[in-house]
Structures are given as structure tokens and as C-alpha cells.
Amino acid sequence: MKILMYAVFEDEVPYIEEFANRTGHEIVQETDYLSEKNVDLAAGFDAVVTQQTVNIPDMVYSRLAELGIRQISIRQVGYDILNIDAIHKAGLRASNVAAYSPRAIAEYTLTQLLNLIRNNKRYYQATESGNWLWSAAPQGKEIHDLTVAVIGAGRIGSALAEMLHVLGAKVLAVDPVYHAQNEAFLDYTNLDDALKRADVITFHTPLNKQTNGMADKDFFQKVKKNAYILNFARGGIIQTSALLENLRSGKLAGAALDVLPNETEFMGKIQNPDKLPADVQELMSRDNVLLSPHVAFYTNLAVKNMVEIALNDAIALSQGKHIENEILY
Known part of the structure; x- marks a missing residue:
């Protein structure tokens, strides 16, 4: 053939x-x-x-x-x-x-979550400039103290949920499909309840009519203060303008993004940072935002x-x- x-x-x-x-x-x-x-x-x-x-x-x-x-x-x-x-x-x-390899994406999501809650970007930037003080960043948080909402508990989402459960986190799942075997390491709930309770919200859904732009202004209004947002699924799920608004206001503690709505303009290229879209430049400039070039799968x-x-x-x-x-x- x-x-x-x-x-x-x-x-x-x-x-x-x-x-x-x-x-x-x-x-x-x-x-x-x-x-x-x-x-x-x-x-x-x-x-x-x-x-x-x-x-x-x-x-x-x-x-x-x-x-x-x-x-x-x-x-x-x-x-x-x-x-x-x-x-x-x-x-x-x-x-x-x-x-x-669902574990590849799940492991990378977990890696970036740990980087977020331990303020590693701030410490990396501080030490590179000669600042070795603890006070270069706020105190970190520990996984077992957090409630994590997994939006989309399919192969990837459930793999991540199991890892989080082992580390002691409380895991909530929002998914239209129920799998009884997942009850061992997560609790199913609805979206509004998950947003109200979660310290961390992580997306692992396909991009379709239901999920395209779902993380909009109304979505973020329901999110608890100081929550973290992670997206390792598809860029179109999150409206970047709404995300930035809530980062600027301080409502969100941080974000980790492996995908962006406009990523086809620059992903897979060597790009001058000054030539990137304005919203991407702003995300890059924030010390509580982690960006990666759609590599969560890359093992x-x-x-x-x-x-x-x-x-x-x-x-x-x-x-x-x-x-x-x-x-x-």
C-alpha cells in the first residue's frame, strides 16, 4: 500500500x-x-x-x-x-x-500546575537577575490543600484526575459522560458547582459548539477568587480577553496555557516577541502566566x-x- x-x-x-x-x-x-x-x-x-x-x-x-x-x-x-x-x-x-498517550498530556498539565502554585516563574526571573531572596515571590501552595475541577474527564482528564488524587487533591469532574470507574478518584458535579468550589480549573475537552469560547466573561464571574486556570486542550475554549481581564483585576492567581485561540499565527515558528499578537505579549509579560508551544503531548x-x-x-x-x-x- x-x-x-x-x-x-x-x-x-x-x-x-x-x-x-x-x-x-x-x-x-x-x-x-x-x-x-x-x-x-x-x-x-x-x-x-x-x-x-x-x-x-x-x-x-x-x-x-x-x-x-x-x-x-x-x-x-x-x-x-x-x-x-x-x-x-x-x-x-x-x-x-x-x-x-493520555499520560503525556496529564503529566505536563501536572508539571505546569506545580510550577504555578510554587511561583516558579517568579523565582526563575528573580535568580537570573541576582535576587535570591525568598520574598521574590509569595509563599507557595501544596496540591493536597487544593480542589481541582477537571473540565472533561475523558482519557486525558481522568488520567490527570487520578494523579491529582494520589497527591491528595480533591478532584471534581464536569463531563456529560459518566464513567463509574472514575468515582474512585473524582467526584462528578455540574459546571456551576465546580467553578464555585475549585482552586484550580483545568480544561481537557474537545473544541466543539458547546466548548468554543465557554470560558467567557460570565464563566469567570462564577470562578472563585485566587483560582488558577489551565488549558492543555484547545485554544478556542478560553476567550483570551476575558482571561486577561481577570488576571489584571487579581481575581485569578495565575494561568498555564499550552494552547491559544490565535496560535496558528506563530506556533511552530521562530518569532520576534515584539511581533506577536498584543494579547499574547501581555500574557508573556505576566509573572503568574506560563505559556508553552503546544507541547503537552510531546514525548x-x-x-x-x-x-x-x-x-x-x-x-x-x-x-x-x-x-x-x-x-x-
């Missing part, structure tokens, strides 16, 4: 080559993301795989179908870049990698699994088989 992989980055290459050698499939690598400009590269291939934060235009799906492609597989969890209705209308099937195991699971699913879909990761709606 001949497979075209779009948006390949350097760290994926060894896993792609190992897969090709082991399975005998021909895999051609393209560094650019899938778009209307390069969709015709798929001519003569049996399957396509991509990974990107840029939306795929609807015409790409119909063109893939014209080229004889029967599927589109993305090697990532979030599939807000896809128009599932348009995909099905074109006669294609789609898949994502729903669980390449050796996660990259390996993203490549192998996506390729296996692409092959199966192109052969008309059923798979666990197919996106149906």
Missing part, C-alpha cells in the same frame, strides 16, 4: 521509516500540511495521513475522493480541523488518534504511537475495515 503523510516533522521520521520497513508499505513524506494547494499530491496513493492545527477546506475532501482516496486520518486527538459532514458527503471516512512514546496508530488506521479504513478510532460525528 502507498500512503502519503502530510505535515511530517523531523522527530516522526524514524518511526515512519521503522513502520515502513516492518510492514512493507510505501510511505511518502510531505512536510507541509494538507490544503487545497497540495491535495493533488495524493494522486496515485491509497491513503493519506496528516497532523495540523489549520482547518482543512471542504474542497479537499471532494478532491481526495476524485483521486480515489477513501479516508483521511489525522495523527492527533483533536479533530476540530475537520468538517465531518463534508467528509461523509464526499464519501470518505475519517479517524483520529484518540489515545496516543517519545506519544510521537511513536501517533505515527503507528494513524498509519494502521489509515490502512484499515482504506481497506473498508472497522476501527475503534473512526470519527462518526
